[in-house]
Amino acid sequence: MALWTSSLHPFLWLIVIPVLASPVVYLAGRLAGAALARWLALIALIVTCAPCVLAAQELAANGAATFTLGLVQLQFDGLSLLLAGLALGLGTSVTLFSNAYMRGETGEEKYYAALLAMIGVMVGLGCANDLFNLWVWFEAMAVSSYMLVAFYRDQPASLEAGVKYLVQSAAGSVLVLLGIAAVFGATGQLSLASIADSVRQAGATQATSAGLLAAGALMTVGFGVKAALVPLHTWLPDAHSQAPSGISAMLSGVVIEAGLIALLRAVSALLGEGDAVARFGQLLLLFAALNMMLGNLLALKQTQVKRMLAFSSLSHMGYMLLGFGVAAYTGQSAAAQGGMFHMLSHGLMKGLAFLAAGALLYTLYVAKGAHGPLMVNDLNGAARRYPLAALALGVAVLGLAGLPPLVGFMSKWQIFVGGFQAGDTLVALLVIFAALNSVLSLAYYAPLVNAMYRREPSHAVRLGAAMPPTMIVPLVVMSILVIALGVWPTLIAWLTEPAGQALLAGW
Amino acid sequence: MSLSPLAIVLLAVTLLLGVGFYGLLVARNLIKLIVVLQILAKAAMLAFVAAGYGQEHMGLAQSMVAMVIVADTVVAVIALALAVQVRRHYGTLDVRKLTTLRG
Amino acid sequence: MAAPFITLTIGLPWLGALAVWIAGDQHPKAQHALAVLFAVAGGLSGLALLTTTGAEVAIRLPVGGAFGDFTFVADGLGVFLAVIATVIGSLAVIFSVEYMKGEAQLGRYYAFVLLFIGAMAGLALTGSLLLLFFFWEVTALTSYALISFHNDDPKAVAGGIKALLMTQLGGVGLLAGALLIYAHLGSYDISAFLAGADALPPDLRALIAFGFLAAAAAKSAQAPFHTWLPDAMEAPTPVSALIHAATMVNAGVYLLARFFPAFESVPGWSTAVVIIGMVTALLAAVMALVADDLKRVLAYSTVSQLGYMVFAIGCGSVLAGQFHLFSHAVFKALLFLGAGAVIHAIGTRDMHQMGGLGKHMPLVRGVFVIGAGALAGIPILNGFWSKELILETGLAHGPLWGYIGMLIGAGLTALYTARMVWLVFYGEPRSHHHAHDARPAMAIPLVLLAVGTLTTWLLFGPFGALLAEAVPGLHEESTLDFVTKVVSDPATLLALGVVAIGLLAWQQRSRLSPIAAGLRALEQAAKQGFGFEAINRFVARMTRSAATVLQRTQTGELNWNAAGIAGALLIVLIILAGGGTR
Amino acid sequence: MVELLLILVIAAVACAIQAIRAERLLNSALWLAGASAFIAMIFYSMGAREVAIIELSVGAGLVTVLFVFAISVAGDESIEGRPAVPRALAVMLAGLCVIGLIWLLRDLTAPTPTAASASALTNALWHERALDVLAQVALIFTGVIGLLGLLAEPRSAHAAETHTTPVEGSQQKIAARATTESPLELQKEAARP
Incomplete structure (x- = not known):
């Protein structure tokens, strides 16, 4: 049992604390009432921020840290830090936000327990350095999110979303497993590092490379379901619009990104060098174009706020894919870093958008026991009664559209810079297509903002409840971040740069 | 080409996968869809055994299959719970009726 | 030296925006006061910049990564636009005190006006392409917010979104150009690009040049992007119309002037600029002739005058373009504020419901006629001098057809100006209204601008000196030389003759009615925006129907969703297994 | 060994097909158990002895019990009508995926261990x-x-709500909002898809 006594690196606490806190929160909620669960969950997450800072410092000083147990290794590198920071930051906001939003719901303590577990396993997913281990974390993340999506189990629409999410996720998960089996069968390895080594050195035989190719395809599609690549995306608009708003923020802000990170980590180990990487890049670029187009055009047709935001997540996944695709296709570090930056900024902005929309949904409907969808028309004149929430939503969606001085502008810019530096006509055209898509996205974001600043409030707004301060705090903090990073983008370079390097190191 | 055991099992994997895909596309009953998911998962387990056999790493393969079995059972349990709730609120298990969210 | 003033010119209005917003809508008096205070302070700081111009980088903030250095430069060209933005902006704010009295959500209004002023100053003063695009987009954002200020009016909302989408669409050209430059030079520095442009491959330079041209055309409402500006007149007041029509549109002209040295030698570029300028000047003049809405007439006239400036740059004279921009900013601000006073007094913008207002509003009539005279090109008003300069440049350096087109434009300008003044201030009142003359808060800027309209041309000499350091190859001359040259040039008489014909045509309009009847078709076409509006609608409709078709693929049926997974697996297999190589 | 494997594989696949074709859910679950049992036997013959036992007990045993339990709660509903995706298309898509994978994996069978190594x-x-x-x-x-x-089960008094049909459910939802909204908006609400 010497394995257990080996010194614990700070990053392990990032996984251990939330996962261990989860049952504690559940039991506390069962035994001492939901109020305790609420605050305990928040405290657990805030406590976890301390090792996060430590781990970040250690990463900056000593490079990637590892922890080995048996044959399986966890590695904490830039990519892990990015995902951990995103999950923890957004998770804390969501927990604080849910304090009022979920108050009095049946099964509140289970909500917090599942949320905590989800955050913990997501950090684990970011650290996984072993293919099968990656899948276990991935599956744990999925399992913890099923219940959260279908949390309003008395509402048919919520159940429908849960069913679609579960079936498609599970199908994707099977494809991932098949891919892992193919890798294992072809190389006999499971650790990402040794897979990459054996792919590079062995001068792979015909059989092996065909097996790896099949594995690459299976894993791209399998993880792609979670990352919502078009046409694997169909669960996303349903799940994101029907889940409780805090969970929508988590799903859109972190979970699909985690899917993408898993995809990049797993597949890039198989590629070796040169040609295969470029081909993978082309594939990502194809998905990028599809995602941007479909996400934007369909968002244009939506009248429900959360569903519109969900479709916009698809298009933003497209921007990230553009960055990573360019990075793979041409080896551009700016593009990889831009993709990471956009992942972060999308998590921030979309999280903010869902939380702000959720805050309005809460005051207009949920607080009164009604569970309607939040329509764009319901927001009419919301700014007069809920100035901060309306401002936050406005900042979030305009940032998503890529308008300065908001962070979305800078992260898209970085992706575009990478695209143009690639010096490839096709890529440049795709970048211009992305820019045009940004313009198109204004056609649905701008009316949303206009509606909120109308003078005549809607009935719902006039009769809305007061907004609790626990909701306002995360909104304000995140809005400030969105603006600050938009004015000074390199404030976050310490997070995006190592992440981009960690990604490129695989290629 | 003489069939090796590995080839046969790989064939089984792909066939089960095909059957599973077909089922996902045509099954209308939610519980039957869950059955299909189980079939797909079996294909994955079989793939691990085949890989372990080919690489002579059966211990490792077995440990992974055990994980898959457990994880998959958990998923099945949750899926069945969802199905029960769906039946309760929609009055049917027909997934073609679960189309209030679209477009 | 210039660093503190640059910071103040950009920072004060932005600080003011924050202050007004914090003051809250419960204290309108404080909001008015704060807004005026910060706007005027910004304007003064902008004026102070005039004393410290220089082509070297004044502020450099290294950001690093893909973002380069954030730099600010206070050279003549930039300072000039910054002064226009801050001074006219502060006049607009002063005017708002009266005009916006009692409006709800003043905080939002002032915050966006001040944000706009700051962004415009930033746009003019930055030395980094990234920041240029940044401020470019901020002005788009704020102008959208101002146009849509009355969010309950669907026309205002539609106008705002249209302006936003169209300027953004053009902005993609600027984005692509800036990124191309960065990709090849590794720097966002504008002066580095201007110096090293000749080293770039020619086709690349052409791409950049036309990208920038598209952005400038969209921002300056040049054909074929001109359709957003008239709709932007739904903005709450002439004040924000002033922001759009007299300030923001200058950004496009500024962009062309700034990068002219780099693109001059790109084949076809100058000709394209000339064509765009001329077509815009003519089309917009015809549209101004048939419009009934006072603000729309002014908006079209702005588009038309911007066409003159673009034309001048295409002919190779940045000085002529910028000098007309200067004159135009002054007299058009005067006209807009005058129109604002009229609209504020009688509550309609339809010129057919005005008439005979001169009796009730002598002051407004007086200044308005001065502004209109400048617009029409009546001698010694500032518009006369700058327009003559453009026409002479066109004759000397441009193609002959361009010159003839611009001459016709000058005649049309005189015609629609006469029509506008007549319909508003003269003749019999066509509806009952109790007009009152402008109150002090409105009167002060009006009088100031009228004085400016009469005198700013005297500044030609110093103006040329100001630009000379920023624009290579620009030869300065004293005001006296300039005046002698214009007066002695026979072309001036020709131009004046055309203007006189235009005025006469309005005088004799009853006799010309047969011709007018023949032009009915043209009038109809003009009212439809010459088909450009239809193109906009077509694009919008195509986008929507594409979305509708796509929406049908989202069946919400689980089985089809699963089919998506199977299909994607198949496609990925095909691509990875058989796909192309690099 | 090869013949035995071949038989087991054919049996497992046949059971899987039957599980999908079966009209009644109960039969479907039982065919699944059958497939699971044959797969467990494949495991055993390939040398994966322990997981064979796990699969037999969990896959064929526990999971089947769960299915039967769920079916007894949810009811064994027979659903008439055509599937959403045309059968021919479904066969084609699934078939093409299988063919593609087989084609890629065709060479992967080369290493053949002499004895199953448990x-x-x-x-x-x-x-x-x-x-x-x-x-x-x-x-x-x-x-x-x-x-x-x-x-x-919900803790609060919503218990009555749980056995409603979907139509009633949505009416309740509207009723909940009726207290707050004008009739006009309610009509729009009802018209929402």
């Missing part, structure tokens, strides 16, 4: 792959939470 599951599971097990514990825990969350 190795200890316990060592792999508890020592080499202990991290997986730990992550799995989190997975199982969240699964339990999820199950509890999905099945628990």
Whole structure:
């Protein structure tokens, strides 16, 4: 049992604390009432921020840290830090936000327990350095999110979303497993590092490379379901619009990104060098174009706020894919870093958008026991009664559209810079297509903002409840971040740069 | 080409996968869809055994299959719970009726 | 030296925006006061910049990564636009005190006006392409917010979104150009690009040049992007119309002037600029002739005058373009504020419901006629001098057809100006209204601008000196030389003759009615925006129907969703297994 | 060995097909159990002795019990009508995927171990792959939470709501909003898809 006594690196606490806190929160909620669960969950997450800072410092000083147990290794590198920071930051906001939003719901303590577990396993997913281990974390993340999506189990629409999410996720998960089996069968390895080594050195035989190719395809599609690549995306608009708003923020802000990170980590180990990487890049670029187009055009047709935001997540996944695709296709570090930056900024902005929309949904409907969808028309004149929430939503969606001085502008810019530096006509055209898509996205974001600043409030707004301060705090903090990073983008370079390097190191 | 055991099992994997895909596309009953998911998962387990056999790493393969079995059972349990709730609120298990969210 | 003033010119209005917003809508008096205070302070700081111009980088903030250095430069060209933005902006704010009295959500209004002023100053003063695009987009954002200020009016909302989408669409050209430059030079520095442009491959330079041209055309409402500006007149007041029509549109002209040295030698570029300028000047003049809405007439006239400036740059004279921009900013601000006073007094913008207002509003009539005279090109008003300069440049350096087109434009300008003044201030009142003359808060800027309209041309000499350091190859001359040259040039008489014909045509309009009847078709076409509006609608409709078709693929049926997974697996297999190589 | 495997594989695939074709859910679940049993036998003959037993007990046993239980709660509903995706298209898509994979994996059968090498599951599971097990514990825990969350009866007085048909459910939703909204908006609400 010497394995257990080996010194614990700070990053392990990032996984251990939330996962261990989860049952504690559940039991506390069962035994001492939901109020305790609420605050305990928040405290657990805030406590976890301390090792996060430590781990970040250690990463900056000593490079990637590892922890080995048996044959399986966890590695904490830039990519892990990015995902951990995103999950923890957004998770804390969501927990604080849910304090009022979920108050009095049946099964509140289970909500917090599942949320905590989800955050913990997501950090684990970011650290996984072993293919099968990656899948276990991935599956744990999925399992913890099923219940959260279908949390309003008395509402048919919520159940429908849960069913679609579960079936498609599970199908994707099977494809991932098949891919892992193919890798294992072809190389006999499971650790990402040794897979990459054996792919590079062995001068792979015909059989092996065909097996790896099949594995690459299976894993791209399998993880792609979670990352919502078009046409694997169909669960996303349903799940994101029907889940409780805090969970929508988590799903859109972190979970699909985690899917993408898993995809990049797993597949890039198989590629070796040169040609295969470029081909993978082309594939990502194809998905990028599809995602941007479909996400934007369909968002244009939506009248429900959360569903519109969900479709916009698809298009933003497209921007990230553009960055990573360019990075793979041409080896551009700016593009990889831009993709990471956009992942972060999308998590921030979309999280903010869902939380702000959720805050309005809460005051207009949920607080009164009604569970309607939040329509764009319901927001009419919301700014007069809920100035901060309306401002936050406005900042979030305009940032998503890529308008300065908001962070979305800078992260898209970085992706575009990478695209143009690639010096490839096709890529440049795709970048211009992305820019045009940004313009198109204004056609649905701008009316949303206009509606909120109308003078005549809607009935719902006039009769809305007061907004609790626990909701306002995360909104304000995140809005400030969105603006600050938009004015000074390199404030976050310490997070995006190592992440981009960690990604490129695989290629 | 003489069939090796590995080839046969790989064939089984792909066939089960095909059957599973077909089922996902045509099954209308939610519980039957869950059955299909189980079939797909079996294909994955079989793939691990085949890989372990080919690489002579059966211990490792077995440990992974055990994980898959457990994880998959958990998923099945949750899926069945969802199905029960769906039946309760929609009055049917027909997934073609679960189309209030679209477009 | 210039660093503190640059910071103040950009920072004060932005600080003011924050202050007004914090003051809250419960204290309108404080909001008015704060807004005026910060706007005027910004304007003064902008004026102070005039004393410290220089082509070297004044502020450099290294950001690093893909973002380069954030730099600010206070050279003549930039300072000039910054002064226009801050001074006219502060006049607009002063005017708002009266005009916006009692409006709800003043905080939002002032915050966006001040944000706009700051962004415009930033746009003019930055030395980094990234920041240029940044401020470019901020002005788009704020102008959208101002146009849509009355969010309950669907026309205002539609106008705002249209302006936003169209300027953004053009902005993609600027984005692509800036990124191309960065990709090849590794720097966002504008002066580095201007110096090293000749080293770039020619086709690349052409791409950049036309990208920038598209952005400038969209921002300056040049054909074929001109359709957003008239709709932007739904903005709450002439004040924000002033922001759009007299300030923001200058950004496009500024962009062309700034990068002219780099693109001059790109084949076809100058000709394209000339064509765009001329077509815009003519089309917009015809549209101004048939419009009934006072603000729309002014908006079209702005588009038309911007066409003159673009034309001048295409002919190779940045000085002529910028000098007309200067004159135009002054007299058009005067006209807009005058129109604002009229609209504020009688509550309609339809010129057919005005008439005979001169009796009730002598002051407004007086200044308005001065502004209109400048617009029409009546001698010694500032518009006369700058327009003559453009026409002479066109004759000397441009193609002959361009010159003839611009001459016709000058005649049309005189015609629609006469029509506008007549319909508003003269003749019999066509509806009952109790007009009152402008109150002090409105009167002060009006009088100031009228004085400016009469005198700013005297500044030609110093103006040329100001630009000379920023624009290579620009030869300065004293005001006296300039005046002698214009007066002695026979072309001036020709131009004046055309203007006189235009005025006469309005005088004799009853006799010309047969011709007018023949032009009915043209009038109809003009009212439809010459088909450009239809193109906009077509694009919008195509986008929507594409979305509708796509929406049908989202069946919400689980089985089809699963089919998506199977299909994607198949496609990925095909691509990875058989796909192309690099 | 090859013949035995071939028979087992054919049997397993046939059971799987039957599980999909079966009209009644109960039969479907039983065919699945059959497939599971044959697959467990394949495991055994390939040398994966321990998981064969696990598969037999969990896959063929526990899961079947779960299915039967769920079917008894949810009812064995027979659904008439055509599937959403045309059968021909479904066969084509599934078939093409299979063909593509077989084509890619065709050479992977080369190494043929002489004897099935059984190795200890316990060592792999508890020592080499202990991290997986730990992550799995989190997975199982969240699964339990999820199950509890999905099945628990509401604590409050909403109990009456749980047995409503969908139409009534949506009417209730509207009724809940009726107190707050004008009739006009209500009509729009009802018209929403």
